[in-house]
Amino acid sequence: MNPFSYSRAAGAADAIRLGAVAGTKYLGGGTNLVDLMREGAEHPEALVDVTALSREIEEREDGGLMIGAAVRNTALAEHRAVRQRYPMLSRAILAGASAQIRNMATIGGNLLQRTRCTYFYDGEGSRCNKREPGQGCDAIDGFNRNHAILGASPACVATHPSDMCVALAALDASVHIEGRSGKRSVPLVELHRLPDGRPDLDTVLEPGELITAIELPALPLASRSTYRKVRDRASYAFALVSVAAALEVESGTVKDVRLALGGVAHKPWRAWRAEEALRGQPASEDAFRAAAEAELADASPLKDNAFKVELARRTIVAVLGDLAGAGR
Structure with missing residues (x-):
């Protein structure tokens, strides 16, 4: 060091x-x-x-939340308003790391955590464009079971590790940022970058900019939401695939939906195609499967992780099916 x-x-x-x-x-x-x-x-x-940044969780009059960047993960997961209005967020946080780490980790820091790709961590014997641009990416032809199937590039196939960010992506969260040039707000889905040719740049933050808060809008359908994480062991493991979903069904038809995936891309993956395919359709297994297939149509698996495509498809269908059944 x-x-x-x-x-x-x-x-x-x-x-x-x-x-x-x-x-x-x-x-x-x-x-x-x-x-x-x-x-x-x-x-x-x-x-x-x-x-010393804010540790406040402010309940807004419109039903939304303003979450200070220094709020601990455990405090957010246990907050009454989060458990009632945004259960997927509470479940996503509790699915991550260990209790000891959640007690220490901050919300702002969670957004900025970097990939757990083993080639990124192995600075002695591995090439990694995220670690040193221009080196190459040993993961592409190496052991890539945990790597991306969506949004990757020839420069990098690493995945984003956060569970919390997947839920925030589904919940239309925005990130409040301050820097020498002033204040700005960025949608969570635009905070993290896809790798393209510069995988060393994880986010759109400028040098010296600081995350000060995360804002959750009022989102009534989020009260019927969940987060499911598929991993190799029951705890303290990163997602192979995860799904954050909220579903509103009216008279057997999908009125509204929010869907995001984890473990499949360089950033939390908002499933825009699946959402568009679902709205106005019957809340049925066939519709859920068709939406999942639409989202995964451009998946580009590697030699060790082709199973993620089917795993993601089945997990999306199962989670949406559970939510639809709970709403009946």
């Missing part, structure tokens, strides 16, 4: 001032960044502790 300086920001303005220096990284719970530093995948010259 390289030498670095450490400072604690008093708030957002102070953090942005301290973060203006090149080579600086913001530190929340440290559950990912410290690992990356230990493995040599990150080499910050300075760390700015931003745990």
Whole structure:
């Protein structure tokens, strides 16, 4: 681990001032960044502790929520309004990591965690464009069982590791950002980038910009929602495939739907095609399967992960079927 300086920001303005220096990284719970530093995948010259950012979960009059970036994962998952209005979010958070990590990890940090691709972490013997652009990607012809089937590129086939972000993508969340140029808001689905030719750039954040809050809009159908994670073992494992879904059925017909996938792409994957295919259709297994097939039509599996296509299809159908049955 390289030498670095450490400072604690008093708030957002102070953090942005301290973060203006090149080579600086913001530190929340440290559950990912410290690992990356230990493995040599990150080499910050300075760390700015931003745990003084808001830890408030504000219930808005319209039914939405404003979530401070320093809120701990456990606190968000256990919040009454989250469990009642956005159950998929609570279940997604509880499906991730361990209780000890959830107690430390912050919401803002969760959004910025980096891939767990083993080639990304192996700096000694593996080529990785995400770690060092232009090196190549050993995962493409290597062991790629856990890698992407959607949205990948010849430069990178890594997947995004967050469970929480999959639910946030389905819930139309937006991310509040501050930097030297002022404040802005970005839809969660636009925060993370697909790899294209620059997989080292995970997000659209500019240097020195800081996530200050996540906003959830009022979304009545989200009260009937869920999150299902398919993984190799029952806990402390990343998703092979995950599905976040909310469904509103009226007189046997899909009135509205939200759907996002995890474990299949470089970013949380909002299933726009499937949603479009479902609205106005019967809430039936055939319709759910057709929607899943529409979403997965462009899947491009690798030699070890072709099973993910069928696994994603079956998981989408099963989750939507469960929600439709619960609504009857």
